[in-house]
Amino acid sequence: MTKLIIQIPCYNEERTLGITLSALPRQIPGIDTVEWLIINDGSRDRTVEVAKEFGVDHIVHFPTNQGLAKGFMAGLEACLRAGADIIVNTDADNQYCADDIPKLIQPILHGQADMVIGARPIWDTRHFSLTKKLLQNFGSWMVRLASNTNVPDAPSGFRAFSRQAAMQLNVFNSYTYTLETIIQAGQKGMAIASVPIRTNPNLRRSRLVRSIPSYVFRSAMTILRIFMLYKPLRFFTWLGAVPFGLGTLLGIRWLLLFFLVDPTRSRAPSLILAAILILIGFQLWMFGLIADLMAANRRLLEENRLRLRRIEFERNQAASKH
The missing domain is CATH 1.10.287 (Helix Hairpins)
Structure with missing residues (x-):
């Protein structure tokens, strides 16, 4: 029996969570059980009520907002406790196309990878400015150098983990998990794969990238800190x-x-x-x-x-x- 759990970190996502959940699959070839899990990161709106209306199987609660990185790790821990063999992480703003989840998990099902990252069509994404596109590519290049991997879209949050990979991950940074988990997995010798995925029209502005200079600085500090930690x-x-x-x-x-x-x-x-x-x-x-x-x-x-x-x-x- 192979169980897949799709986890979604949420912070005040009542407007977009229903759209995201309605697109998620309940049956995937090669998977016996598909369950959904949300991490309620101190939401003050109807996020939890919307999740229950759409039949979410597991809910992790934070009484106050702890940030994306802590929410991500809490979700991994809950998925492991629930017996997940494969964990898929996606965003609550419906940025990633849920129809690509079967493609995302294929390298894990075939034993070819421990972690799979969905590579967005950065240059074809209309709501990304030219500056953001250039910085996304430069940041991914820096992560490839620090991790000895070949990941074309390092900031992508659409990714899948095998159970063994999820057990080995430990996120120390409080800002985001995306860059750190790649560098950590590369330094631990995990097999990392990347598959092209599609994105949906933008429903809201990114909460992680509030300003380009701040995002660049914090991302650079994350890469530097993780490199210092492991090398x-x-x-x-x-x-x-x-x-x-x-x-x-x-x-x-x-x-x-x-x-x-x-x-x-x-x-x-x-x-x-x-x-x-x-x-x-x-x-x-x-x-x-x-x-x-x-x-x-x-x-x-x-x-x-x-x-x-x-x-x-x-x-x-x-x-x-x-």
Whole structure:
């Protein structure tokens, strides 16, 4: 028996949630059971009532708004507890075409991927400005570099996860899950696939992208933070190489001037600056070593959490059979 749960993070979505739910499938080839789950992220309107009217199977409640990332993770946890073999995440604003869900899950059903991301036709999307299209492509390129993956549309929220992939994900960022989960999955060696999907006409403005500069800054900080988290030694090695290299060049310059030009001049400022830069570079390398040791400890904790999730899933499965 293969169970698919479609999860939808919601925050004041009474106007669009019904449209989204009415398009979701209840039967998909290769899937025995299809269930729906919404994450009510502190909504103050009739979001929950609309969900119940359309027969949503599971509702996760937050009394106050916790943000998209926390809502996404709460949904994954609830789907795992409900016995999901495959989890599909989509948005409540009906941005993504629900008819593409069978296509989205095919790589997982065939054992070809652990995570599948729907690639939107960015350049053909009319309500995206040229600036947004360029930034979406640039951001996806940055994520590909940081994750060693080949995902053409990194910010896409239309994605599918196998049970094993969902158990391994841990979102630390409070802003969004889209970029972090790709980088994390790539660093964990998960198989990631991308399939072209269609989008629907825009029903409302994005709540995540309130301004282009803010979105770019927060996305860049997310990529940088996750890269530091998973590759701290490499990050601090490159960071420390800049002051260390400059300090070394200044030191070589001082030696050349001292021995070849005028040994009577001390040129103390250059020598002091070279020493400071070399010391800064060396300290950054030490930070990298310490962070790398901490990362090893984090990996052990993640493995323990993965074991606990598997044990909990097996217990829930056993309880549901009795």
